[in-house]
Amino acid sequence: MRRVLAVAELLAPALLVVAVALVGTVVSTSTETYVVTTLVNVAIVVALYVFIGNSGVLSFGHVSFVAVGAWAAGILSMPVAEKPAIMPNLAGFLRDTTVGNVPSLAIAAGVGAAYAVLVGLPLMRLSGLAAGIATFGVLEITHNVLRYWEKIGPGLNTFSAVPETTGLLQAAVGALIAVAAAFLYQRSRYGRMLRATREDAAAARAVGVSVYGQRLVAFALSGALAGLAGGLYVHLLPLNTESLYLDLTFITLAMLVIGGATSLWGAVVGAVAVSAVDSFLAEAENGVHVPGGTLDLPAGTRIVVVGALMALVLILRPSGLTGGREIPLPRAAMRGLLTKFAR
Numbered sequence: 001m002r003r004v005l006a007v008a009e010l011l012a013p014a015l016l017v018v019a020v021a022l023v024g025t026v027v028s029t030s031t032e033t034y035v036v037t038t039l040v041n042v043a044i045v046v047a048l049y050v051f052i053g054n055s056g057v058l059s060f061g062h063v064s065f066v067a068v069g070a071w072a073a074g075i076l077s078m079p080v081a082e083k084p085a086i087m088p089n090l091a092g093f094l095r096d097t098t099v100g101n102v103p104s105l106a107i108a109a110g111v112g113a114a115y116a117v118l119v120g121l122p123l124m125r126l127s128g129l130a131a132g133i134a135t136f137g138v139l140e141i142t143h144n145v146l147r148y149w150e151k152i153g154p155g156l157n158t159f160s161a162v163p164e165t166t167g168l169l170q171a172a173v174g175a176l177i178a179v180a181a182a183f184l185y186q187r188s189r190y191g192r193m194l195r196a197t198r199e200d201a202a203a204a205r206a207v208g209v210s211v212y213g214q215r216l217v218a219f220a221l222s223g224a225l226a227g228l229a230g231g232l233y234v235h236l237l238p239l240n241t242e243s244l245y246l247d248l249t250f251i252t253l254a255m256l257v258i259g260g261a262t263s264l265w266g267a268v269v270g271a272v273a274v275s276a277v278d279s280f281l282a283e284a285e286n287g288v289h290v291p292g293g294t295l296d297l298p299a300g301t302r303i304v305v306v307g308a309l310m311a312l313v314l315i316l317r318p319s320g321l322t323g324g325r326e327i328p329l330p331r332a333a334m335r336g337l338l339t340k341f342a343r
Contacts, residue, residue, distance in 0.1 A: 047225035061135030069108035069230025112227015260320025
């Protein structure tokens with residue numbers, strides 16, 4: 001029985017990711033970019049879920065791990081000959097080193113995990129409002145360091161000359177890796193212990209669970225997945241520091257809240273649904289043809305609409321579109337699977 005439910009919990013979000021990727025194969029080239037961005041967003045939101053959903057502690061700083069992952073992958077995969085023109089003050093090791101696409105993504109994940117451990121060591125003792133404010137401080141510090149310290153990146157310049165290797169296949173694989181890692185974590189004893197601290201921290205401590213230790217483990221794993229997503233992001237579009245700051249923080253948190261913060265299925269559904277709405281509104285801000293005429297919305301409409309949707313969901317369905325639960329199997333399917341499993 002448990003194995004059947006576990007298969008459903010993993011297959012449902014994985015199949016949704018595959019379905020989104022398949023849609024990308026039949027649309028125009030311009031629309032395909034939005035599909036690939038959706039898959040990268042899935043990886044980011046799943047990274048948020050690993051920590052926020054399992055611990056119940058709100059973090060505004062996870063885009064910091066996306067940013068450092070993007071910076072690491074972008075700098076190390078850029079051709080050596082291109083670096084002096086874009087980053088004349090870059091430190092020697094970074095200036096003289098170039099790696100391939102896949103190694104750059106692995107490094108991005110490692111840098112994201114290491115940075116998460118570094119900031120998590122002092123912060124994982126905090127809860128509630130204090131934790132939210134502290135992680136927002138991490139976001140501000142990271143943003144300003146990457147923006148002004150030209151020894152480690154392009155500073156105010158846009159990341160150009162980075163190989164654009166994130167296509168449908170690589171983005172889908174990255175999203176599936178994030179989904180699989182989140183699933184394995186939530187089914188592990190570490191995931192169960194962290195959720196116990198979410199429900200009742202005092203009771204969890206009473207039976208020997210280290211709240212601090214479990215939060216730090218989840219924070220490091222979510223940092224690794226966020227760093228991987230950042231690597232995919234920088235290989236998709238030319239980025240600057242503003243691309244990985246407040247707007248991305250808000251939109252990805254909205255995806256998690258709207259989908260359902262306490263389930264992997266909710267994280268994936270929220271990322272896909274809100275990305276679709278956001279992509280349509282981004283097109284509509286530049287004018288898009290609809291039946292009966294042209295829809296031309298004012299700049300900034302997408303953020304207003306997503307914010308209104310998040311508020312509406314919080315009022316009408318606080319646990320998100322999925323109710324914060326994994327996908328339920330239909331009774332007929334459940335009976336068939338149980339019969340097959342019993343044999």
